[in-house]
Every structure is written in structure tokens, then in C-alpha cells.
Amino acid sequence: MPEFKRITSWLDGSQQPTLRQAEALAAKAGTLFPYLLLDEPIEEKVDLPDFRTVGSVGLKNPSSDLKQVIEDCRSRLDWYVEYAQEFDVQQDKPLPTYTLESNPEQAAKEVRNHLGWEPGHYALGEKAVAQLSRLIENTGVLVMRSSVVRNNTHRPLDPEEFRGFTLIDRGFSLIFVNAQDTKSAQLFSLAHELGHVLLGEPGVSGEEIDGAPDIERWCNRFAAEFLIPASYFKHVWKKFPHQHQKDAIATIAHRLGVSPAATVWRGVDLKLINREDAHELIEECSYFGPIKKTSGGNGINNIRPRIGERFLSAAADAVGTDLLPLRDAMYYLGVKKEESARSLLDSVRKAAA
Known part of the structure; x- marks a missing residue:
């Protein structure tokens, strides 16, 4: 420099x-x-509760990247709420609500049926993440997945800092997932943040730590059953002899699109794997490779999941009105050229036609 x-x-x-x-x-x-x-x-704090921090305190000293992403998502959600109220938007399949007293495993079964999610049906990476995102958006929740700040590929997000977060405003919710993370981690983050929506509790999700508060434990248990149903796990597990536990874990993880680590801990929760063996088993089973980095390109196909189909549809509907001048639309979409904003929103209209 x-x-x-x-x-x-x-x-x-x-x-x-x-x-x-x-x-x-x-x-x-x-x-x-x-x-x-x-x-x-x-010392700065994100004024979202970080339920994976001991004591539920705010996330301390957040990076400028995380602050920018939260600010952008807050602005989008605030606008979307105004749009929904102005145009009397009704949620298509409103999600059921739960409390911490609700059984998270039972909630997971009910919400799977509500969404139409079939574990293992879309086991391959991006397909599973994209499909679950679509199903969640069908309920009226905004879902945004990005690996960078706005559309700036020179500002990649750090999955070590956060994996996702949830915003809730006047009955509407927004889930953001850090797409710099592995696909299996993104899938778990989506399910975990969905748990926050069901509880009506916003938060920032980072690495798993000991001493997580009740909300975080509830969301983790919900996500585990949602993605790795106990009945499915037990069905596969009994097919493998004890000496082939690694093969059973690899089979379950691959078919469901989840990580070996999540699979092992699910086995621990179900009392099929000894907790003392978990870390060694995870190390033996993991196939961690390098996280795929974003390599340029700000095309329409890249922007769509970063903004989410539900938000894009609303923006395409309202752009040019007093509710959404084109310059405001450019800000929400994170683009600098009017031509790019028009092209993106035109593509949304054509797809909906």
C-alpha cells in the first residue's frame, strides 16, 4: 500500500x-x-444478542464487514416491512410459533411437514441450501446468502466470526447466511436460524461453545432433528456393525448433506456414540477441504441469492414508485449502476411472468 x-x-x-x-x-x-x-x-458491540456467547452479551468488536452486512440487512428488512404493509402482503404459509418450553424435536418434525422438506432429497451442496432457502422464503421469511459485503468480492466474509444471523421486525423476519462457509455448514445455519424465527428471537450465530444459553441449545436441537431425523439416523446406524461406525457416519452425512461433525454429535445426542469418542471420530471421519472462495463476477446470478428472491420480487414490484425510487433500489441491491439494477429487476419480472 x-x-x-x-x-x-x-x-x-x-x-x-x-x-x-x-x-x-x-x-x-x-x-x-x-x-x-x-x-x-x-470497544464496539453489535446490538443483536449473540446467543452463542456466554451470558448472551452482544458480539464485541465486530468487524466492519459484519457491521456493514447487518446494517444492509436491517435497511432491507425495514423497507420490506413498509412494502408489505403498503401493499397488504399476506404471508403465504405462516410458520407456527414456539417457546423454549416447546419440544424442539417435535417442533422440527412439524416444521419439516409444514415446509415440505425431505431430508436427503437434496443432499448435494448448493441444491440443498437453495431448496431449503426457497421453502423458508415461501413462508414469508426473507433469506439472504452472501460470501461478501454487498457485491464487493474484495471484502469476503469470515465464517470464523459469524455463520449467520436473524433479524425480526414487526412480525417479519430475515435470515442471513454466510456463504463463505461450507455448504453443509450453511445448511445447518439455515435450520438453526429458522429456529430463531420460530421462537421470535433474533441473534448472531458463530462457533459452537460450551455454556450456550437456552435459546441457542433449543435452536441447535431443532436444527439437528430437522436435518438429521432420529428415525433416519437409527435406521442407517443399525445396518453397520460397531467396527464400521465411520462408514455409517459417512453414509448419513453424505445422504443428508450435513457435516461429519454434525452427524457424530447427533449420534452422541441419541446415545449411540460415546461422548468420549466423539472428537476422535470426528477427526477420523471429516473430509474438510478448503472453503471455496469467491472469485469475481458480479452477474445477476451471483446477486440473486445475496438479496433473496422474496425481496427481489418486492423490489421489482415497487421500483419507480414513491415507496422505492430507483436510487434507493440500487442501494438495497448493492449495485452502483442504474443499468445493473434495471437488468436485475427486469429478469425478476420475466421469471415471474
């Missing part, structure tokens, strides 16, 4: 950046310029 070649001397105080250089540095770091003038860095 030639423009920051004196950054070492700025840090040790021997030189000072110009105003232009300081503003450029703030922009590069994704922070506000006044923050650079503080003696100590400010």
Missing part, C-alpha cells in the same frame, strides 16, 4: 499523517475517521 508507506512512523509518533492520509487510512480500515483521534480503541 504505497499511500501508507509511512505507517510505521505514524504509529511510533515520529511523523504525523496528513488529513487526506488519515481519512484514507480510516476508509481502508473500515472505521470512522474520528475514531483514529482517540487515545484508546473503542
Whole structure:
């Protein structure tokens, strides 16, 4: 970065950046310029409860990427609620609601039937994620899946920071899934965040940790039964002798599109696998490869899952009205050219015709 070649001397105080250089540095770091003038860095929080953090505290020191994604999704959901109220949009197949006192496994069975989700029917990566997204959107929930901030392929999201989150506003919900994650992890995130919607509880989902609060445990149990039904697991498991547990896990994981780790822990929950053996079994069974990175291209096919079909349909319906001027539509879609916004929304109209 030639423009920051004196950054070492700025840090040790021997030189000072110009105003232009300081503003450029703030922009590069994704922070506000006044923050650079503080003696100590400010500790920021995402004002969504992070139910996978001990104590349900806010996610501390979120990256500028996560803050931008949440801000974008909040703006979209806020607009969609106004659109739904203005046009009297009715939810097609409203989801049932549950509380923490509800049995998550029973809820999973009921919601599977409600959505028409068949575990194992779409076991291959993107097909399973795309199909479950469609089924969830059919109930009136917005689903957005992206691996980058807006449509900027130079700002990939970090699955180590978060895997997904849920926003809820005036009875409408938005699920966001970090598509930089593996397909099996995305599938679990979708099911997990669906659990948050059913409970009416928003949150940010990250790595699994000990001491997770009740909401997080409920959503994990719901997702596990939703994607890996106990009856299916037991049916396959009994076909394999004890010495071939790895083969049973590989078979279940492959057929259902879930990870070996999720499969092993499901076996632990069902008391078919000893907890003491779980970590070793996961290591032996895992086929972790490199997460596929986004490699450029901001075409319509890339943008559609990032925004979600339900939101796109609403935007195509309202663009050009007082409710959605074209410039606002460009902001919500994350595109910089009017031509790109028109082309995308035209394609949505043609598909719906």
C-alpha cells in the first residue's frame, strides 16, 4: 500500500499523517475517521444478542464487514416491512410459533411437514441450501446468502466470526447466511436460524461453545432433528456393525448433506456414540477441504441469492414508485449502476411472468 508507506512512523509518533492520509487510512480500515483521534480503541458491540456467547452479551468488536452486512440487512428488512404493509402482503404459509418450553424435536418434525422438506432429497451442496432457502422464503421469511459485503468480492466474509444471523421486525423476519462457509455448514445455519424465527428471537450465530444459553441449545436441537431425523439416523446406524461406525457416519452425512461433525454429535445426542469418542471420530471421519472462495463476477446470478428472491420480487414490484425510487433500489441491491439494477429487476419480472 504505497499511500501508507509511512505507517510505521505514524504509529511510533515520529511523523504525523496528513488529513487526506488519515481519512484514507480510516476508509481502508473500515472505521470512522474520528475514531483514529482517540487515545484508546473503542470497544464496539453489535446490538443483536449473540446467543452463542456466554451470558448472551452482544458480539464485541465486530468487524466492519459484519457491521456493514447487518446494517444492509436491517435497511432491507425495514423497507420490506413498509412494502408489505403498503401493499397488504399476506404471508403465504405462516410458520407456527414456539417457546423454549416447546419440544424442539417435535417442533422440527412439524416444521419439516409444514415446509415440505425431505431430508436427503437434496443432499448435494448448493441444491440443498437453495431448496431449503426457497421453502423458508415461501413462508414469508426473507433469506439472504452472501460470501461478501454487498457485491464487493474484495471484502469476503469470515465464517470464523459469524455463520449467520436473524433479524425480526414487526412480525417479519430475515435470515442471513454466510456463504463463505461450507455448504453443509450453511445448511445447518439455515435450520438453526429458522429456529430463531420460530421462537421470535433474533441473534448472531458463530462457533459452537460450551455454556450456550437456552435459546441457542433449543435452536441447535431443532436444527439437528430437522436435518438429521432420529428415525433416519437409527435406521442407517443399525445396518453397520460397531467396527464400521465411520462408514455409517459417512453414509448419513453424505445422504443428508450435513457435516461429519454434525452427524457424530447427533449420534452422541441419541446415545449411540460415546461422548468420549466423539472428537476422535470426528477427526477420523471429516473430509474438510478448503472453503471455496469467491472469485469475481458480479452477474445477476451471483446477486440473486445475496438479496433473496422474496425481496427481489418486492423490489421489482415497487421500483419507480414513491415507496422505492430507483436510487434507493440500487442501494438495497448493492449495485452502483442504474443499468445493473434495471437488468436485475427486469429478469425478476420475466421469471415471474
